Amino acid sequence: MNTERVLIIKLNEHIEGEQKLKERVSSAWKINLDTVYKKNITHVVAMYHQQVIADYTIDDQMGYYLTGDDAGRVWFNLKDYDGDQPLKGKTFDYKTANPATTKILSELMELEVK
Structure with missing residues (x-):
């Protein structure tokens, strides 16, 4: 069983442009x-x-932001996905109020809408 975990960032707005999207996903999330x-x-x-x-x-x-409006929130340096389980384009019946969550990949795949 695949126990790889995925960090899921749920956005509440559509962001145009690959660079703007990457910048948004990489910054200020409330997760440990x-x-x-x-x-x-x-x-x-x-x-x-x-x-x-x-x-x-x-x-x-x-790392964590230590001061300012985003204090205590996590940021990441991101690059384009280089693994063997791409998920872009897939739809999942995954509902959560929290915008930053983790899920075991195999469990997420069970929620795929086909």
């Missing part, structure tokens, strides 16, 4: 950095209306 690090999460997807609109890999850095 230890969760991402200890569970070895490297795959990040951006979802809009339950459809994956972008696939990323966490690159070489991630």
